[in-house]
Amino acid sequence: MAVDPTASSGGTSATSSGSATLAGHQALASNFDTFLSLLTTQLKNQDPLSPLDSTQFTQQLVQMSGVEQQLLTNDLLQSLVNTAGRGIADAVSLIGKEVRAVSDDATIQNGKATWAYKQDRDASAVKVEVLDSTGRVVHAENITDTAAGEHSFTWNGTDLTGKQLSDGGTYTLRVTAVDGNANTVPTTTYIDGPVTAVEQSDGQTLITVSGTKVVWDKVTKIATAGDGSTSSSSSTTDNTNNSTDTQTSSSTAA
Structure with missing residues (x-):
């Protein structure tokens, strides 16, 4: 029974972290370093009596990889849009x-x-x-x-x-x-x-x-x-x- 309050605290911490992640979605989408910093902080401050289980940790890593891929994709799409837009407009004028x-x-x-x-x-x-x-x-x-x-x-x-x-x-x-x-x-x-x-x-x-x-x-x-x-x-x-x-x-x- 003595462990229950600690476990409850760990669950509250995880929930708070999840809320912070959702609240900072736009920041994460535009700054991969911020997301990585949050994940590192979560791992450092997890409850030693109720550590993040492997499934949750894997999900975090997948999410981290997804954000990184999203940033790369967005950069590529923006580059293509900018290049295509300017290129077509300038080229047509020729x-x-x-x-x-x-x-x-x-x-x-x-x-x-x-x-x-x-x-x-x-x-x-x-x-x-x-x-x-x-x-x-x-x-x-x-x-x-x-x-x-x-x-x-x-x-x-x-x-x-x-x-x-x-x-x-x-x-x-x-x-x-x-x-x-x-x-x-x-x-x-x-x-x-x-x-x-x-x-x-x-x-x-x-x-x-x-x-x-x-x-x-x-x-x-x-x-x-x-x-x-x-x-x-x-x-x-x-x-x-x-x-x-x-x-x-x-x-x-x-």
């Missing part, structure tokens, strides 16, 4: 505009594909290779202009056997530049063109630039349609097409 985006990929349109690339410094030799989706080289050539700065490269869409490849295929440009000491010269590859579509895929906002899908935050330059500031971009105007044809002929001759 439709119809000429942009430059960091991308090694370009799509064959009207029998050719065009890239721009930037060399950080002068090189002694520059080689460009076009790869298909399997990583197979379908075109390769040496570039005579090895100076630092921006360059444009247009591929006429024919493979190593001279076969004309179909429009709509996406290919990757690999630029290899080395200096006189055989050290690699860093390069960055871009594509230019009008934005024609926006979509969400695997949590990312993609824009379509000259037929190629690019993550929207890879955009480095924006201009209104017809603005000459994206001079290397693909366009539907006759003047730009004529200029691109000339570039293609020059690259092929090289």
